[in-house]
Amino acid sequence: MISFDNVHLRFDTGISLRDLNFDIEKNEFVYLYGPSGSGKTSILKLIYMDLFPNDGQVKVLGHVSTGIKRRDIARIRQRIGMVFQKFRLLSDRDIYSNIALPLEIQGHKSNEIRRKVVHxxxxxxxxxxxxxxxxxxSGGEQQRVALARSTVNSPDIILADEPTAHLDEKASAEVMEWIWKIHAGGTSVLFATHKEHILKQEPARTISIDSGEIIQDRSV
Ligand SMILES: Nc1ncnc2c1ncn2[C@@H]1O[C@H](COP(=O)(O)OP(=O)(O)OP(=O)(O)O)[C@@H](O)[C@H]1O
Ligand SMILES: [Mg+2]
Incomplete structure (x- = not known):
């Protein structure tokens, strides 16, 4: 589904991600764990092809980052549910139509859209x-809308960037339960977090990153 092959990413500021190598298979649930500034969001953006490596290559759903065409990026993105750390909701649409957006793009019928959005x-x-x-x-509600939008069309991959960051315990538990439920339906999940207790609650393979390098990749 996803593979990183000697990936290097350098920002103008001199900060970089170095020699990233890992594969994520279909149906896997993987935590991407590391402190603030370690490179979690950058890795998710590399998979979403919002960023491109300076060296090495990223392969997603059979497409290789090197020389990829816009059309193929759009195709990949239709099959990925990305929960952005900064939500990126559309301010001129209500919550219903924010959540419905991926289904509209894919041309679903309106009664089917209604059923899925309400669910x-x-x-x-x-x-x-x-x-x-x-x-x-509220921030926590917006975060849940972002998650709803990115999961409503049962994507092949979910990239969740700190999706519980703004939530209290109850809302956080609801979100985790929902993501595990989607995962049980066959979706691969890459879940970025800096919170150790999240990993402990529901153990899964964990790729640990620090200062742009993978320091551990441990399966349960
Ligand atoms: N567009 C950019 N230009 C320059 N440097 C960047 C850019 N985006 C990220 N960085 C740097 O790359 C490093 C990794 O950033 P990234 O956002 O991937 O970290 P993170 O692990 O997601 O952190 P957080 O937990 O705070 O969200 C940081 O030092 C950051 O300053
Ligand atoms: Mg981040």
């Missing part, structure tokens, strides 16, 4: 928010 909103405690706008929601 995911129920699972994530957002049912009373569907006709509000993003600015009317």
């Amino acid at each position: 995911v909103a129920d699972e994530l405690g957002l049912h009373s928010r569907l006709h509000h706008f993003p600015h009317e929601l």
